[in-house]
Amino acid sequence: MALTATEPATDSASSNGSQKLYHVLEPKFNGELPQSTDYAKFKGRSDAAIVIDNGSWNTRVGWSTDAAPRLTFPPICSRYRDRKLGRTFTLVGYDAYADSNSRTAAKNAFDIDVISNFDVMENILDYSFLKLGIDNENGIGHPIVLTETLCNPNYTRKTMSELLFEAYNAPSILYGIDSLFSYHYNGGMTGLVLSSSNSTTHLIPVVNSKGVMSMATRLNWGGSQAVEFLTKLLALKYPGFPSKVYQPQLESLVQEHCYVAQEYKAEMSGYLEMGSLDDRDRVIQFPYTEIIKEQKTEEELAKIAERRKESGRRLQEQAAKMRLEKLKKKEEELAYYQHLLEKGKNETKKNYSRMLENDGFRDEGQLEKRIKELEKSIRRSRNKDLGIEEEEEEEVPSFPLLDVADENLDEDGIKQKRAQKLLKANYEARQRVRAEKEKERERLRLEAEKEEERRTNDLEGWISEKRSMREGLLAKLKEREQKKTQLSDRKSLASLNRMKAIAHLASDEPTRKRRRGNDEDTFGADDDDWAIYRDIAAVNEEEEEEDEEMQTELKNLEAQLLRHDPDFTEESLQANKSDWRNSLIHAFLRGARPFDPENQAEANQMHLNVERIRVPEVIFEPNMAGVDQAGIVEITTEMLLNRFTDSKQREMIYRDVFLTGGYTMFQGFEERLRTALTSVLPFESPLAVRTAKDPVLDAWKGAALWSKTNIGQPAWKGAAISKAEYAEKGSDYIKEHNLGNVMS
Amino acid sequence: MAPSSTPTVLHETLDITNLEKPFKSATWKPAARRNKNLKQVLTEVNRAQAASIIASQAHTEANTGDNTPIPESALAGLSARATAAQQASALQKLSLSVGQPAPTYGNIDAAPSLHPANSGHWCDLTGLPASYVDPKTKLRYTNKEVYAVIRGLGQGVSDQYLAVRGANVILK
Numbered sequence: 001m002a003l004t005a006t007e008p009a010t011d012s013a014s015s016n017g018s019q020k021l022y023h024v025l026e027p028k029f030n031g032e033l034p035q036s037t038d039y040a041k042f043k044g045r046s047d048a049a050i051v052i053d054n055g056s057w058n059t060r061v062g063w064s065t066d067a068a069p070r071l072t073f074p075p076i077c078s079r080y081r082d083r084k085l086g087r088t089f090t091l092v093g094y095d096a097y098a099d100s101n102s103r104t105a106a107k108n109a110f111d112i113d114v115i116s117n118f119d120v121m122e123n124i125l126d127y128s129f130l131k132l133g134i135d136n137e138n139g140i141g142h143p144i145v146l147t148e149t150l151c152n153p154n155y156t157r158k159t160m161s162e163l164l165f166e167a168y169n170a171p172s173i174l175y176g177i178d179s180l181f182s183y184h185y186n187g188g189m190t191g192l193v194l195s196s197s198n199s200t201t202h203l204i205p206v207v208n209s210k211g212v213m214s215m216a217t218r219l220n221w222g223g224s225q226a227v228e229f230l231t232k233l234l235a236l237k238y239p240g241f242p243s244k245v246y247q248p249q250l251e252s253l254v255q256e257h258c259y260v261a262q263e264y265k266a267e268m269s270g271y272l273e274m275g276s277l278d279d280r281d282r283v284i285q286f287p288y289t290e291i292i293k294e295q296k297t298e299e300e301l302a303k304i305a306e307r308r309k310e311s312g313r314r315l316q317e318q319a320a321k322m323r324l325e326k327l328k329k330k331e332e333e334l335a336y337y338q339h340l341l342e343k344g345k346n347e348t349k350k351n352y353s354r355m356l357e358n359d360g361f362r363d364e365g366q367l368e369k370r371i372k373e374l375e376k377s378i379r380r381s382r383n384k385d386l387g388i389e390e391e392e393e394e395e396v397p398s399f400p401l402l403d404v405a406d407e408n409l410d411e412d413g414i415k416q417k418r419a420q421k422l423l424k425a426n427y428e429a430r431q432r433v434r435a436e437k438e439k440e441r442e443r444l445r446l447e448a449e450k451e452e453e454r455r456t457n458d459l460e461g462w463i464s465e466k467r468s469m470r471e472g473l474l475a476k477l478k479e480r481e482q483k484k485t486q487l488s489d490r491k492s493l494a495s496l497n498r499m500k501a502i503a504h505l506a507s508d509e510p511t512r513k514r515r516r517g518n519d520e521d522t523f524g525a526d527d528d529d530w531a532i533y534r535d536i537a538a539v540n541e542e543e544e545e546e547d548e549e550m551q552t553e554l555k556n557l558e559a560q561l562l563r564h565d566p567d568f569t570e571e572s573l574q575a576n577k578s579d580w581r582n583s584l585i586h587a588f589l590r591g592a593r594p595f596d597p598e599n600q601a602e603a604n605q606m607h608l609n610v611e612r613i614r615v616p617e618v619i620f621e622p623n624m625a626g627v628d629q630a631g632i633v634e635i636t637t638e639m640l641l642n643r644f645t646d647s648k649q650r651e652m653i654y655r656d657v658f659l660t661g662g663y664t665m666f667q668g669f670e671e672r673l674r675t676a677l678t679s680v681l682p683f684e685s686p687l688a689v690r691t692a693k694d695p696v697l698d699a700w701k702g703a704a705l706w707s708k709t710n711i712g713q714p715a716w717k718g719a720a721i722s723k724a725e726y727a728e729k730g731s732d733y734i735k736e737h738n739l740g741n742v743m744s
Numbered sequence: 745m746a747p748s749s750t751p752t753v754l755h756e757t758l759d760i761t762n763l764e765k766p767f768k769s770a771t772w773k774p775a776a777r778r779n780k781n782l783k784q785v786l787t788e789v790n791r792a793q794a795a796s797i798i799a800s801q802a803h804t805e806a807n808t809g810d811n812t813p814i815p816e817s818a819l820a821g822l823s824a825r826a827t828a829a830q831q832a833s834a835l836q837k838l839s840l841s842v843g844q845p846a847p848t849y850g851n852i853d854a855a856p857s858l859h860p861a862n863s864g865h866w867c868d869l870t871g872l873p874a875s876y877v878d879p880k881t882k883l884r885y886t887n888k889e890v891y892a893v894i895r896g897l898g899q900g901v902s903d904q905y906l907a908v909r910g911a912n913v914i915l916k
Contacts, residue, residue, distance in 0.1 A: 089755045630855060
């Protein structure tokens with residue numbers, strides 16, 4: 001009920017356009033594992049065995065009389081020295097995750113599925129026994145039941161026995177295979193045990209409760225390899241992903257989002273189809289820090305605008321004031337000079353020239369010129385203040401001396417004549433430029449008019465013309481692009497041609513065929529010859545400029561078309577660019593929604609889509625991940641049909657294909673295996689596939705069940721190694737039993 | 745308490761270095777160099793097996809002539825010196841005489857697939873069914889859009905893609 005109540009909420013979220021986000025958590029330390037306080041119940045009881053499911057994913061420890069293991073923790077140990085305190089810490093299991101120091105120092109006891117680091121193993125055992133509360137002197141005083149991998153190498157078992165018997169003085173040890181214990185717990189007698197766990201997948205046929213070891217097979221694929229596979233895929237899918245991705249996060253991604261496809265090829269083919277991608281695409285949000293852009297209220301914005309206007313006005317006022325002052329100054333100056341001129345008329349020539357000299361003028365002409373200039377500038381600024389746009393009329397200067405012959409001039413006159421000549425040339429040049437500009441303006445106006453006319457009269461023709469122009473430009477740009485990519489390939493024709501041209505230019509004797517008798521080098525006679533240098537340049541700046549020009553031209557054309565062509569819309573613009581709606585790569589990377597790289601949240605998202613079925617699929621097709629082995633279906637059929645000669649037994653085995661181990665917990669695993677096996681086994685084979693009640697814990701439970709029922713019985717004696725036997729027969733010694741490995 | 749010292753305090757409560765372990769033998773000393781990775785363990789297993797077979801053959805087939813007899817005095821140090829060829833021939837003989845060797849960690853590996861139909865061709869980038877192979881990078885791809893991406897891949901990235909399915913060429 002609670003579930004249905006929450007469903008509408010998620011529905012509305014999806015209709016609003018936001019997709020459900022899945023978050024990853026920082027690897028966290030959950031606190032200390034509780035210590036058992038009830039050891040008094042078990043003290044001194046030799047019928048209470050300590051059962052340890054020694055797996056590479058988790059170590060599970062408990063009493064054989066318990067229903068479930070008491071301790072579950074990863075088989076890791078972190079031993080590191082704190083320099084400040086000068087002491088060494090030993091942290092086992094989850095405790096190793098307590099902080100980043102201890103996390104980086106953590107070591108795993110396992111190499112794939114075999115114990116390789118016995119220092120870690122010893123710490124794990126210490127930790128387990130401490131947590132069980134064992135306080136016996138001189139040995140733990142309880143039999144030990146330990147799971148091991150299929151065909152555990154002798155060296156590993158030997159070292160383990162040495163450790164348990166000599167360091168912990170165990171009275172007896174029973175070794176067994178985890179998956180067979182699980183099968184035993186689930187009441188299996190004859191069948192095929194398919195155990196797919198953290199580091200490997202094992203297939204062991206069982207006949208009359210005894211594992212047929214000669215047919216046992218291992219596929220080197222399990223959960224840890226799947227996590228590694230996903231890690232590689234994601235690293236390639238999102239190179240330069242901004243957040244750090246931790247191993248536990250990847251593990252949780254595999255566990256939570258991956259499932260086994262029923263029809264892999266069919267499902268995969270349609271996986272990235274846009275319409276329904278939202279249902280399959282899982283968005284994983286990684287933690288990120290939002291770069292906060294200050295959001296201003298309407299009021300604030302208005303205030304800011306007002307302030308800006310105000311300051312602009314003030315500036316304008318200031319400028320006007322300054323202009324006014326300048327104008328005043330100029331007017332004063334003008335009045336003074338005019339006064340000077342007036343005064344000069346009444347004064348003697350000598351006095352007048354002295355007065356002029358005092359004010360820095362050489363003669364009256366200069367003064368008059370100055371007055372004229374001042375008048376002009378005053379008029380101009382007045383007009384500006386009043387807002388009158390006055391077309392400045394350059395008065396045609398007169399060059400009177402030019403018409404006078406040199407003979408009639410003195411030296412000074414000749415100088416002035418030369419100056420006037422220059423002035424005249426300048427003036428004429430200016431005039432010419434102005435005329436040209438006018439002409440150009442007129443031409444453009446006419447052109448625009450003509451086009452306007454053409455557009456109004458013959459819209460269709462205009463449109464088709466513009467469209468073809470646009471297409472031509474696009475094609476040209478594309479060609480350029482293609483050439484560029486071709487040049488990046490050393491073996492392409494374009495590259496070869498370029499190298500040829502370079503070699504030809506560099507050689508002293510051009511091999512060009514020359515006509516007889518015409519032996520001179522004519523390079524450069526034709527201007528096009530120089531184009532060769534442009535062609536061989538690796539990075540062509542000119543071309544890049546041209547590209548840019550073409551781009552702007554294209555933009556202009558598109559703007560025109562947008563304005564006037566009724567059929568030309570934003571969409572037809574996008575059709576040319578990559579539209580994410582049609583992009584498979586976009587679907588793969590960013591799901592069924594547009595992606596905004598500026599959005600920090602979206603930049604820190606990963607989309608799991610094809611990976612959800614691609615990762616677990618490897619167990620059916622190991623080649624996908626570079627494992628050169630047959631998949632589980634092929635192994636099973638090969639084993640059952642070709643290697644099992646007894647057809648009666650074979651049929652019995654069909655009836656009970658038993659799945660255990662964490663990998664079999666992927667949704668759809670059992671179903672898929674059933675259909676796959678049905679299709680390859682003989683017609684109407686009585687096939688039955690089932691999964692363990694608890695694929696993860698049943699190995700421990702089976703080991704506990706077996707030891708609880710058999711301890712003290714002959715069966716126990718026939719399977720477990722006692723301390724006396726160890727002392728007598730050596731550390732290599734094992735006893736073969738139904739659920740254990742065989743001597744090798 | 746200063747926040748920086750909290751982890752240490754936590755570690756002190758979690759630490760098992762100095763805890764009393766009465767159940768543990770006081771005289772126990774682990775053997776030197778007991779930690780071996782899987783590869784080391786397996787090579788040793790192979791060597792020991794081959795040595796024992798050669799030794800047994802030296803007893804029974806000393807005069808068959810297809811194998812140079814090994815003096816018994818040399819057998820003690822044989823495990824270290826047995827050549828790869830000797831080991832191989834010994835293992836071969838074993839499988840011929842016994843029919844099926846006992847299962848060991850090394851020989852229970854599943855065989856490569858015999859059905860080429862079982863391994864499909866999948867796009868190296870997107871995982872979709874792929875019908876094409878880029879002759880330059882040898883990457884499989886599903887359509888021209890993916891191909892465009894492949895052409896734009898940086899140096900060495902295509903090798904990383906190939907490495908995912910173990911198809912990259914490793915130069916030694």
